[in-house]
Amino acid sequence: MKKLLVIVAITLSLAGCQGTRFGDFIATTGNAITATENAVTPQQIYIAANAFDAVKVSATNYLKLKRCPTNAPFCRDPSVTKKLIPLIRAGTIARNNAVSWARANPNGFADVSLYEKLTSITSTIEAIMRQYNIGG
Amino acid sequence: MEGLISLSLGLITKLLPMIPALSTPLVRDIVNTVAVATPVVISTYKDLKPIVANIIKSLKNSGNITEDDWNALIEAEKLIDEDFDKAAAAALAEDKTAKE
Numbered sequence: 194m195k196k197l198l199v200i201v202a203i204t205l206s207l208a209g210c211q212g213t214r215f216g217d218f219i220a221t222t223g224n225a226i227t228a229t230e231n232a233v234t235p236q237q238i239y240i241a242a243n244a245f246d247a248v249k250v251s252a253t254n255y256l257k258l259k260r261c262p263t264n265a266p267f268c269r270d271p272s273v274t275k276k277l278i279p280l281i282r283a284g285t286i287a288r289n290n291a292v293s294w295a296r297a298n299p300n301g302f303a304d305v306s307l308y309e310k311l312t313s314i315t316s317t318i319e320a321i322m323r324q325y326n327i328g329g
Numbered sequence: 330m331e332g333l334i335s336l337s338l339g340l341i342t343k344l345l346p347m348i349p350a351l352s353t354p355l356v357r358d359i360v361n362t363v364a365v366a367t368p369v370v371i372s373t374y375k376d377l378k379p380i381v382a383n384i385i386k387s388l389k390n391s392g393n394i395t396e397d398d399w400n401a402l403i404e405a406e407k408l409i410d411e412d413f414d415k416a417a418a419a420a421l422a423e424d425k426t427a428k429e
Contacts, residue, residue, distance in 0.1 A: 236394055239387050239399075243387075244384070246406060250380065250412075253412050253413045253416045254372060256416035256417055259423075285413075
């Protein structure tokens with residue numbers, strides 16, 4: 194945000210240079226930084242997809258445990274199972290949409306909503322896993 | 330390595346009753362818990378290692394995700410998705426049976 198304000202300030206102070214190569218460069222840089230505030234890069238999507246995969250792997254290992262109550266020291270709570278499965282399914286769709294976009298646009302900026310959908314589902318799953326001490 | 334750990338834990342579990350000082354229920358419970366937890370921890374560590382490696386690599390490459398990186402990710406995700414689908418189906422089936 195600070196960076197954006199600095200660029201906006203520079204752009205305004207150089208408004209008189211508009212039409213010159215330097216003025217155009219500043220304006221373009223300002224626009225590019227504004228775009229990164231509202232959009233994400235393929236690298237950010239790649240990292241978000243991997244982060245989602247990490248929680249999916251941990252959740253899968255949890256689902257493989259025997260249902261509680263059991264004599265085993267670790268077990269799977271059916272109420273947690275009910276919460277995790279639909280979230281993981283929704284996250285998988287969000288991940289696939291984001292990855293498809295990033296692959297099709299290797300040099301572009303994705304709409305931030307694609308990224309936010311994926312990261313917010315990942316955070317919700319992480320919160321559930323923390324709450325129930327499901328780790329990976 | 331994980332085979333060696335499991336073997337050692339199995340051996341400890343078997344030897345435990347022969348050592349009176351260590352045969353208290355508390356020690357038995359601890360050893361049994363560790364014995365059950367170890368394969369889960371090892372499996373999770375092995376599953377998560379390539380994912381963490383991917384993230385570190387992409388951060389090191391300062392934004393350059395290659396076609397090979399995407400292909401490797403998608404191949405890995407096919408296995409992750411299949412594994413989840415099987416585990417979810419089994420868990421739901423187990424829960425359904427338990428309710429009936």
